[in-house]
Amino acid sequence: MKRVLALFLAIAFAVIAGGCGNSGEQGAMLTEDPNEVPSDTYEINWYLMGTPQEDISSVEMAINDYLKDKINATVKIHAMDAAQYEQKMNTMIQAGEYFDIAFAARWMLDYFGNSEAGAYFPMGDYFDKYMPESSKQMDPDQLESIRVSDGKVYGLPVHKEYAGQIGWIYRKDIADKYGINMADYKTVESLKPVLETIKANEPDMQYPIDWDNDSAPRILVEQESNIFRNGMYSNLEVVNYMDTPEFKKACEVARDFYESGLVKKDVLTTHDTIQRMKEGKCFCMLSPLKPGKVEELFKNTNYEFAQQEITAARVDYMPGAASMQVISATSKNPARCMRFLELLNTDPVLMNLVIYGIEGKHYNKIDENTVQIKQGTTYDFSANAWAVGNNFIVYLTDKDDPQKHEKLKELNDNAERLVSNLFMFDDKGDNEMIQIQTELDVINSRYMAQATTGALDPGPILEQWKEEWKAAGGEKYIEEMSKQYEEFLKKYPEKVQETIEREKELYNIESKDDSLTE
Template identity: 25%
Template sequence: MRKMKKFAAAMLALTLTVTSLAGCGSKSEEANNGGQEAKTEESQEEGKDEVVTLKWIQVGAGMPSNYDAWQEHVNKLLEEKIGVNIDVEVVSWADWENRRSVVTNGGEYFDILFTDSTKYNSEVNLGAFLDITDLLPKAAPELYKYIPEDYWKAVSINDKIYSVPTYKDSSATQYFVWDKAMAEKYGIDYKNINTYKDLEPALKKIKDGEGTSPYVMDKSGADMLLSVYDQMGAGLPPIGVRYDDDSRTVVNALEQEDILSQLDIIHKMYKEGIINADAPNADQVPEYRMFFTAQGWSGAAKSTWGPNMGVEAEAIQFSDTVVSNTTVRGSLNAIYSGTKYPEKCLEFLQLINTDSKIRDAFYYGLEGENFNYTDDGKIERINNEWKMAGYTQGTFFNVSQLSTDEFNQWDEVKELNEKATPSVLLGFNLDTSKIETELANCRSVYEKYKSELFTGAKEPRELVKKISEELKTAGFDKVMEEAQAQIDAAYK
């Protein structure tokens, strides 16, 4: 449609010009909309004279050891500013998928839930999240204005807004991250290594010299390889359209040679002992790693990755920078469709996105125990023990800089976003309502094999054949046909 082309063009234009980028209560539409107006009015009156406690469930490295002291401190600030207390549950990475499913499917009460592109569409269709389209500009006008209009469009489903996007590195760039001293010890020209083909012999040098695996993975392995395929909001990594494919052809990404050739090398590294043998079953990685891959920006090596490991790190880009609906949906916070306090939830999300002191408390931890402010308002870390994941919470652009920062890393984030290559499906949103069963079945197949595939534990080409056969049995062809039909209709 001409309309879709205009929308995609408008979205791209904004992306390139914005300078500040970087439980289920009911399974029906009524759960999202019906009765919400009355509930909102009731909650407005209720919230005027009492302090309400909001339950926020998010993923991270587990509960911080000083959570109680931190909660007491932050709740004093929140109570004074907006009459809110916060109860945060930080679920470990290993337990996240199971916990998330229990919350959204089991009717457990929460107020705010971190979510992302993998299950966002399904959770909305399930009725888990509140439609905030009309309430948002009233209850959180600063937040509504702060986040670019087309970011709201990127998280909309059927023209309704069901979440608040995290305003940060909204494009995706992948990096090889090195312990600089280790790379130099073995004479590795790491700055000129930006493919897996060149990476393997370099890491073999370290493995032979150190006698241990330099590329330590957890069970997610190198699944970021699929980031060049736009998943259209399906929440199923094997399906996609390559971001630069002007024909917009839906494919099984696992079967594409650009993916298989890299998986071949990863398998070789696993057999050589370059990748740790327990990777397919590893829930977490150690704090220090000689080498790893990460999504982010090069400056994170100096501000985060290196300091967290206690070494000087260097990050070398090895992928194109891509922006899509999927990248915008990489970090979202949604409000429960059955929340008692819809307005207070939005007021809180507005505050964490606009108030630097509040943002720092969630990002860095407890002042005096995890960090201190310097005289010039920067951050001096006392330790690296804060376990909440900063990317799940709110914008990066009001996080205070570290005192050791020699530059403003957010400038690089903005530049990456401005120069990002737009996906050919930027602005397109797949309606999954007719294929939810097939998607769920296909996800189960993918989850069963992905660890062995992306850690290199099994020969990839044979394993992909097996995965593809099981995907077909689970309804993959129907999913592909439905996706292609919607794309063709949108881009006529």
């Protein structure tokens, strides 16, 4: 379906470009000197995913005043919550409607499909001219991971942490009360006696651990073995994710906790884990972690929370594709848009105008790099900084760890890199393979929460899941993915050898077929 849509979009954008002469206009604009302030003012229509802010108009005015003597541009910010954003932008893209800059990702606005279809501008071709500093901020793997099939880069990744790990977020006061050191508990099942003690002695915590489909015990399995759509990379192989003993055990652990009364009865249908933590109804939860994560989630609560990492830090899958800015192929001035993005990612004044608003009106400065948000402020976009631009020049708040930026950079520098992070399955336009992928996605979404949250017996569900998965062509899909993955691995012999050595240690493997490194 995506391949058919991509073809439709490619035709649509070709017609639009030819019909309105936009291609010629863009070509003329791309001669703009990046070292000069243009005489003509250009309005940049910028679409962002995030909660609309009440006082956006005054912030836009401040941004425009600041940009006047730098690139002579004005900015119109269109901020929307995720659901509205996805619907609105997909409609605009499919219709070939004009916009300048937008947030995109591999999971939002189909970065790869829309890039191949011609919906986005190939800004990577102009990094050296218009975005020399912001493009140099990127890790090479970030840029490589967003290179599409034509070899071009169509987005600028948001400069932030691109690695993470799994661990506990928990009530520190309760842990201190019972002498619990969360670093001692590397698995969910090992924590069971602790949770039973809390359940017996804390009346408000009858269900002391909480999760939903996205934070159930299975996320520990996924951290240890890189997951990609319908396959799992384990020991440099592609296998059926649901058919692994690790996944089955994670489902069984969730079921045991449910039957033991340690997790809420409506776990299958509710998604209120963070709210229950804030209300003091549970002791802990599993979560993807990074430095400062607990402060982000629990800024204003009545309880003291802490975090404890329990897995090794690992660079994310497709590290550049999780959050980026793209320029539309319909933009009338991509050069000015790129100059704006260069400023946004290198100029703390501009970046913090976008994130926090106006100093003295929306926030007060405590020191050079720290701010205090004014109570009742009518502008604060900081919760969505991860979707905007360079997070390392965003001011910290008085509630943040003063070393947050340094710790995030250290996380990036020291995180483990899997060779599979840069692999992307190619359906090659094969209609049968496209249909198989679509059916497998539907099947997976039907059974994942049922099998992993513990509310139902996972045994029969896993059997039914695997039967439907096989009937939909899952084995053929894995076979094709395996072929592509083996060819991909041959490009990275050094990384393959590193992975082999790691897995020998991790899984106690005595020998390994080294044919892929020959």
